[in-house]
Amino acid sequence: MQNFAFLIHPLDTSYIYSKFPWLRPLPDRLIEKAFTFVPPLKISHITGIKSPYAEAEGWFVACPLTARQMVTLPEPFVLKRIIQAAKKAEALGAKIVGLGAFTSVVGDAGVSIARHLSIPVTTGNSYTVATALEGTKLAAEKMGIDIREAEVLVVGANGSIGSACARLLAREVKYLTLASRNSWQLERLARQILKESGLAVRLAADLHQALRRADVIITVTGSASPIIEPEDLKSGAVVCDVARPRDVSVRVARERDDVLVIEGGVVQVPGNVDFHFNFGFPPGTAYACMAETMILALEGRYENFTLGRDISVEKIQEISRLAEKHGFRLAGLRSFERALSEEEVQAIRRRAG
Numbered sequence: 001m002q003n004f005a006f007l008i009h010p011l012d013t014s015y016i017y018s019k020f021p022w023l024r025p026l027p028d029r030l031i032e033k034a035f036t037f038v039p040p041l042k043i044s045h046i047t048g049i050k051s052p053y054a055e056a057e058g059w060f061v062a063c064p065l066t067a068r069q070m071v072t073l074p075e076p077f078v079l080k081r082i083i084q085a086a087k088k089a090e091a092l093g094a095k096i097v098g099l100g101a102f103t104s105v106v107g108d109a110g111v112s113i114a115r116h117l118s119i120p121v122t123t124g125n126s127y128t129v130a131t132a133l134e135g136t137k138l139a140a141e142k143m144g145i146d147i148r149e150a151e152v153l154v155v156g157a158n159g160s161i162g163s164a165c166a167r168l169l170a171r172e173v174k175y176l177t178l179a180s181r182n183s184w185q186l187e188r189l190a191r192q193i194l195k196e197s198g199l200a201v202r203l204a205a206d207l208h209q210a211l212r213r214a215d216v217i218i219t220v221t222g223s224a225s226p227i228i229e230p231e232d233l234k235s236g237a238v239v240c241d242v243a244r245p246r247d248v249s250v251r252v253a254r255e256r257d258d259v260l261v262i263e264g265g266v267v268q269v270p271g272n273v274d275f276h277f278n279f280g281f282p283p284g285t286a287y288a289c290m291a292e293t294m295i296l297a298l299e300g301r302y303e304n305f306t307l308g309r310d311i312s313v314e315k316i317q318e319i320s321r322l323a324e325k326h327g328f329r330l331a332g333l334r335s336f337e338r339a340l341s342e343e344e345v346q347a348i349r350r351r352a353g
Contacts, residue, residue, distance in 0.1 A: 004058040004297040005089030006098040006290050007082065008043065008279075010035075011067045011245045035064040036073075040085035042092065043277050050271030051326035054298040060277055061089045063103060067224045067245050070102035078106050083116045090119050095302045098293030099123045101244045105222050109160055110307045122296060122305040124289025126315040127323060128242060129164045131288040132218060132264035134330050136240040139262050140216050142333075142345045143238050143352070153177045153214035155207065155228075156221035158185040161242060164311040165218050170197040177214065179204035180221075208232055216240075218264070219247040230255040236352030240264045244287075253336045258351040263334045267291045270327030282339065285331045292319055298326045 010016050013028045016035065023031055043060040050056075063085035070078055082103045089097045096119055099110050104123035107113075114121040140147045152169055156162040157178035170176055170193045178201055180186045190201050204210035211217065211232040220242035221227060226249035233239065235258045241248045242264030252261055265288030266281065273284055281287075286294075296305055299322050306315060323329075333340045 002054055002056040002297040002300060003094055004056065004096045004098065004293045005061050005092060005094035006046075006058060006100055006293050007063055007085050007089065007103045008060055008100045009063045009065055009067070009070070009103060011101065013066060016064075016066075032066055032069055035066075036069070036081075038064040040064070040081075040088040042088065044275060046273065046275050048272040048274050049269060049294055049298070051298050052270075053326060054300070055271070056294055056297045058294070058297065059089060059092050059094060060275070061085050061092070061097075067102050070106055071222065071224050075107055079112060082106065083113055086113055086117055086121070090117060094119060096120050096122065096293060096296055098290060100287070100289055102222070104289070105159075109309050110304075114304050114307060120302050120304045121307060122292055123160070123307060124287070124292035125161050125164070125311055126306040126319045127267075127292035127295065128265040128288040129161055129168070129311060130316050130320045130323070131267055131330055132161070132220075132240055132242045133165060133168060135262055135264055135266075135333065136216060136218055136238065138330070139238045139240065139260055139333055139345075142342075143236060143260055143349050145215055145236075145238060147216055148173055149175075150215035151175045151177070151213055152216045153179060153204070153210050153218070155179045155211075155217060155219035155247065156243070157189060158182050159220060159222065160309045160311050161220045162218070163189055163309075164313075164316065165220070166201070167193055167196060168313065168316070169218075170199040170201065173199075175202075177202040177204050177210050179207050179210055219243060220264070221247050223247060226250075228252065233259045235259065236349070238262070250336065258348060258353075260333075260340075260345060260348050261335050262340070263337070265289065266331045266334050267323070268329050268331045269294065280337045282331075291323065291328050295319060295322050295326055295328060
């Protein structure tokens with residue numbers, strides 16, 4: 001039996017209240033402060049993962065810091081807490097540990113964390129890129145958009161996932177715009193893309209203008225709050241939101257029934273998997289970053305696979321091949337934590353005109 005662990009953390013205090021409801025009367029900031037002293041927690045034992053070639057089990061281990069704390073508290077303190085959680089996974093017997101949500105964003109994207117452990121680490125970002133692109137292309141096709149001719153925008157293009165998405169998209173599309181807060185890094189990425197693919201990309205001077213012009217958007221920033229509002233999107237647009245916490249405001253779901261917003265990187269896990277923990281997905285499905293850790297365990301590839309800010313195209317292709325081998329696949333289209341039917345997608349397309 002192969003095994004693994006995956007680190008999670010509460011995106012905000014509502015996740016803490018759902019597990020400890022008696023804390024609800026207390027103020028959010030007091031709860032956050034108190035949980036900086038809480039040790040890592042084993043959340044659940046994951047069972048039933050079975051491919052045609054191997055079986056695996058694992059654990060969810062929580063680092064009790066919210067997304068806001070991950071980006072506002074001193075980086076050395078946050079890294080120390082993540083390493084403590086990873087060592088908890090190690091003590092449980094995990095042979096590889098995956099970094100979830102902001103645990104893969106803080107610092108140098110897992111490199112420093114790996115140095116403090118005797119088991120390998122992966123961020124899961126290679127498979128996240130692969131499934132985000134697959135889902136985006138499927139959604140665009142269903143909306144009648146030829147992605148090769150569309151105005152495509154990557155928001156958060158300087159991040160490890162965003163830059164990899166941009167580099168791969170540049171091989172297929174004619175019109176690509178990149179947006180990020182760091183213009184110097186963005187210019188460097190643009191030069192890299194020109195060298196690799198021959199495509200001259202645009203750099204967004206104004207994010208909101210770029211959003212309103214785009215037909216297809218992939219967004220994956222490290223923002224702790226939404227950055228895309230209903231007024232930012234053109235009718236008929238497709239948005240793949242890979243970020244957690246999400247980049248797209250829930251107002252979009254309420255006010256814009258003419259745009260298709262999908263969650264990036266949601267996959268079907270082979271076997272009769274039971275996570276023994278409800279993170280809002282239908283039975284048998286998981287984030288792609290979680291799935292990458294499972295795939296490596298099933299394959300017996302106990303190695304540092306995806307680390308750092310630079311994700312190689314070769315790693316993305318390799319994990320895609322291993323995912324197919326072990327029976328992982330895209331779990332349809334999901335929007336704001338629920339599955340979308342074909343009829344719903346076609347209704348959005350009709351309303352977009």
